[in-house]
Amino acid sequence: MTSAARSWRWTAAAFVTTALVLFPFYWMVTTALRKESSVFAYPPNLLPTDLSPGLLLAVLWKTDVVRWLLNTAFIAGTATFIVLPIAAISAYALARQASRVVSLTALLIVVTQMMPPALLLVPYFVMFRELGLLDTYTALIIANVAWAAPVSAWLMKSAFQSVPVDLESAALVDGCSRMGAFFRISVPLALPGIAATTVFAFISAWDEYLFARTFVSNSAYWVVSVGLGSFTGDYSTSWQQIMAVATLSTLPPAILFLFVQRAFVDGIASGGLKG
Amino acid sequence: MTAQVFNPYAAHRHSIGANPIRRRVRVPEWVILLPIMVCLLGFYLAPIGFSIWGGFQAEGTLMSGGQYVGAEHYASLLRDSRFHGSLRVTVVFTVSTVLATYLCGLAAALLLNRRFRGSSFVGSALLIPWTMPLVVVAVVWGWLLDYQFGAVNYVLERSGLANRQIGFLTDPEVAIWSVGIAQVWRLFPLAMVTLLAALKAIPPDLYEAAVIDGASSRQTFRYITLPAIRATTVALVLLLGIWAFGRAFTIIFVLTGGGPAGATETLVVQTFLEGFRNFRLERASAMGTVILVLSIAFTALYLRANRDRND
Numbered sequence: 001m002t003s004a005a006r007s008w009r010w011t012a013a014a015f016v017t018t019a020l021v022l023f024p025f026y027w028m029v030t031t032a033l034r035k036e037s038s039v040f041a042y043p044p045n046l047l048p049t050d051l052s053p054g055l056l057l058a059v060l061w062k063t064d065v066v067r068w069l070l071n072t073a074f075i076a077g078t079a080t081f082i083v084l085p086i087a088a089i090s091a092y093a094l095a096r097q098a099s100r101v102v103s104l105t106a107l108l109i110v111v112t113q114m115m116p117p118a119l120l121l122v123p124y125f126v127m128f129r130e131l132g133l134l135d136t137y138t139a140l141i142i143a144n145v146a147w148a149a150p151v152s153a154w155l156m157k158s159a160f161q162s163v164p165v166d167l168e169s170a171a172l173v174d175g176c177s178r179m180g181a182f183f184r185i186s187v188p189l190a191l192p193g194i195a196a197t198t199v200f201a202f203i204s205a206w207d208e209y210l211f212a213r214t215f216v217s218n219s220a221y222w223v224v225s226v227g228l229g230s231f232t233g234d235y236s237t238s239w240q241q242i243m244a245v246a247t248l249s250t251l252p253p254a255i256l257f258l259f260v261q262r263a264f265v266d267g268i269a270s271g272g273l274k275g
Numbered sequence: 276m277t278a279q280v281f282n283p284y285a286a287h288r289h290s291i292g293a294n295p296i297r298r299r300v301r302v303p304e305w306v307i308l309l310p311i312m313v314c315l316l317g318f319y320l321a322p323i324g325f326s327i328w329g330g331f332q333a334e335g336t337l338m339s340g341g342q343y344v345g346a347e348h349y350a351s352l353l354r355d356s357r358f359h360g361s362l363r364v365t366v367v368f369t370v371s372t373v374l375a376t377y378l379c380g381l382a383a384a385l386l387l388n389r390r391f392r393g394s395s396f397v398g399s400a401l402l403i404p405w406t407m408p409l410v411v412v413a414v415v416w417g418w419l420l421d422y423q424f425g426a427v428n429y430v431l432e433r434s435g436l437a438n439r440q441i442g443f444l445t446d447p448e449v450a451i452w453s454v455g456i457a458q459v460w461r462l463f464p465l466a467m468v469t470l471l472a473a474l475k476a477i478p479p480d481l482y483e484a485a486v487i488d489g490a491s492s493r494q495t496f497r498y499i500t501l502p503a504i505r506a507t508t509v510a511l512v513l514l515l516g517i518w519a520f521g522r523a524f525t526i527i528f529v530l531t532g533g534g535p536a537g538a539t540e541t542l543v544v545q546t547f548l549e550g551f552r553n554f555r556l557e558r559a560s561a562m563g564t565v566i567l568v569l570s571i572a573f574t575a576l577y578l579r580a581n582r583d584r585n586d
């Protein structure tokens with residue numbers, strides 16, 4: 001067998017595998033685009049052609065999804081905005097300094113990433129209750145910041161480590177201030193990693209379910225994950241509508257991910273797993 | 276993808292003491308690290324301390340200052356058959372999903388480690404499950420595995436693999452595997468990218484030398500590939516295990532709520548139900564502490580494995 005033929009075989013095998021693996025994704029999108037009668041047809045049509053984007057958009061007014069999406073965007077956006085500077089300066093210190101405080105912080109960060117969130121649920125609940133923050137955006141923003149800040153610092157650390165120390169030294173020697181070197185040299189050079197981490201923080205807040213479900217019961221403050229989860233066992237919502245909401249709530253994180261995919265994958269594959 | 280694995284500047288970390296930067300720092304580092312320290316102390320260590328304390332308080336007293344009852348909750352957990360059941364479910368779920376996630380990730384990484392037409396497209400496409408929100412994954416699999424209208428039941432029946440519809444989420448024998456499949460589907464890309472980075476870091480000369488020496492492809496896999504990814508494997512498996520054990524919640528909870536009849540009620544799900552459905556916060560704290568102790572044990576193993584890997 002020639003190597004070209006072997007390569008084609010490999011391509012074919014890879015594409016068939018990928019198609020099978022992505023079937024759930026395909027099924028979600030096509031269900032969201034089909035009329036109810038077509039969704040429940042038996043036998044189901046695995047290659048439907050009667051798709052209409054209008055049906056996907058119809059859930060915007062048939063359900064509360066617009067409010068949920070706005071709530072989620074606000075909470076995840078604010079949390080990310082707070083996490084970013086905290087994580088960046090901590091990551092810079094972790095990458096550039098060596099001392100007992102630094103190693104203790106690094107160890108604590110790694111250990112907290114292993115902590116089960118179920119353990120934090122009761123204390124957070126008691127705390128938010130005492131502070132009168134149950135059923136508020138504030139509680140969810142705080143919980144998401146607390147959850148994302150350590151791991152974001154950890155992911156950004158490897159981004160700063162990849163900036164050559166010599167460049168910063170040169171800037172300092174040339175009379176640049178410490179802050180100047182940070183903002184003019186380190187941040188721009190670490191930008192892919194910083195951007196990927198920002199997206200990571202946003203996606204994990206967008207994805208968050210446990211805290212959002214526990215600290216908020218008033219459906220006016222629901223985020224999209226809680227709203228979507230509330231459909232299970234609720235037979236008044238059709239599968240077409242559920243899949244439409246699922247598709248809409250997948251879009252923002254997926255689009256953001258596309259922009260930073262490369263740096264994201266690098267960060268997880270190297271820095272994310274490093275102890 | 277190997278850019279940071281082969282970090283040419285990594286050596287600088289060790290020579291920092293001889294560097295002008297260190298001498299010119301004016302702000303003490305603890306000031307810079309203050310925000311993250313506040314976060315770690317206020318939102319991790321203190322709450323964990325509170326949880327441990329809460330597990331020793333009498334039922335219904337946590338909100339009003341507590342009343343010490345010793346290890347009563349732990350003793351009652353030891354006698355509770357529901358708790359035993361959830362331990363068993365947790366072990367089955369953790370072991371099977373970690374194993375399957377690793378193997379699927381390895382298969383995908385081996386597939387992508389070859390240069391072929393469309394490999395970068397396939398590599399990106401296989402990341403899609405990883406970008407999907409957990410609740411979305413749960414409802415999509417809920418729809419696929421639906422008893423009456425689900426596509427999976429249709430395909431199985433049509434192809435003759437099953438002669439009747441399967442209650443993927445309603446049959447206690449099957450439900451644990453259904454939630455496991457959804458979990459593996461969502462997580463395998465993480466294993467894939469990690470293992471692919473490890474595979475790409477293997478020097479090609481090793482394979483060339485093996486081919487010249489007449490090694491079969493099975494032998495090269497056994498004697499070159501596997502040893503080269505061993506350290507990554509250990510770290511990855513432990514990390515996946517820690518997460519499957521202590522973090523997996525959303526997919527299970529949204530798909531089955533822990534049912535049917537507790538068949539998918541892992542420790543984390545049961546802790547949530549005790550705390551926020553039955554409102555037994557003290558008992559939930561005790562259960563959380565059990566999860567914590569087991570997580571710490573796994574974490575210690577993970578840190579040790581990682582140290583070995585970086586050495």
